[in-house]
Amino acid sequence: MFPVQSIWLALLTMFDVFEKYLRQWVSVSDEEMALIRAASMERKLRKWQSILHEGEVWKITCFITTGCFRLYRFSADGTDHTLRFGVENWWISDQESYNHEKPSEYNIEALTSSTVIIWTKEKWEELRETIPAVKIFNEKLLARGYETSQQRIFSLISNSAEEKYLEFQKTYPKVFNSVPLHMVASYLGISRETLSRIRKDFTRRD
Amino acid sequence: MFPVQSIWLALLTMFDVFEKYLRQWVSVSDEEMALIRAASMERKLRKWQSILHEGEVWKITCFITTGCFRLYRFSADGTDHTLRFGVENWWISDQESYNHEKPSEYNIEALTSSTVIIWTKEKWEELRETIPAVKIFNEKLLARGYETSQQRIFSLISNSAEEKYLEFQKTYPKVFNSVPLHMVASYLGISRETLSRIRKDFTRRD
DNA sequence: AAATGGCGTTGACATTTGTCACGCTTTTTG
DNA sequence: CAAAAAGCGTGACAAATGTCAACGCCATTT
Known part of the structure; x- marks a missing residue:
């Protein structure tokens, strides 16, 4: 059998992926979609490339078509902590910096080579005002x-390290399989060694 | 000296308190404010009275004029965990239940005798649609x-118990001084004994 | 005045989790 | 291809935190 689907996917542009995604959320006319497309830009990121440095203001809206991102922040002792991941068909942003146009305390970087669709803040806000569906979707x-x-x-205040690990794996399997384990540990607020030992206990039990 | 301010406050209705609060956020005409007022209801709660039981759907918008509330949830082992507190001039709600009209997994109860202003979901949504300022405020x-x-x-994944305690005390002094300590521990995700020992270490150091 | 229950504290101890150091394997990079 | 870096695991030990039980305080109730 030939990989027919793969051939199709290869022909899909980044924006086609986004269009399909958006239509799952709200109803958008072809004219409106054309406006959204015209305002967008596509961009490629290589592995480890940063898309936001702390101190900068986040001034775009960014949709991930392929690849994987991490939003993290340094604490006083210099260690970094993962606030969020982003994979295909997710958005990645620093809302606080975007809303108040203030320097971000976070960093965002690509964990693999990735592709994104971006809108400048000006254009995205214009789309929100002129196209009701965009506003509704954003809300x-x-x-x-x-x-x-x-x-x-709730998970962070009520679960043990093991429970947090299992819940994350179950809730976000796609993310779990896309990011290094030590970053999962950082996301859960536990050390990478503890996570490693939790995994060992599990393989032993099975 | 006579407590002039207290006399004034005694003459302020609950809604006056809310009106002052709302005008700090958005500009509202007197006519609009009259509509908001007409749609509202005032309610008194006695200590420990519940305003949301798990399994019920949260169908109101609720502003706290006086008193103190707690939103909490039970985990599998039967212990309860505090998701949020609410004090004067705060809102208390279960957004997830409200948005999707699904049974709540949380409980909300008054920690002291309290007064609130409430709007039914129907009326609040109507206000959001007819008064732009309400919509903007809500966003x-x-x-x-x-x-x-x-x-x-970020605090939960990066701070020690002591750091979380100090940060909470500093960031929400009013809440801190309004709620029992074992609930603060529950909010921070630590045991009440650990919190007690952290406090002891501090009094010793000063 | 006695009884009660909520709240906070404390000691002793168990458990969990973190830290440091090291080595191995895989992946990336030049 | 070889060097470098990233990723993961693990042992030994330290530190943080939880658990259990008991106690005292104080406001309220009876």
């Missing part, structure tokens, strides 16, 4: 982000 | 909630 996205934050906070 | 509130969630997540 849904923010609401969902808040909800997942609440769930993560 | 700002959600954005701020998301930002504070991010900050709390």
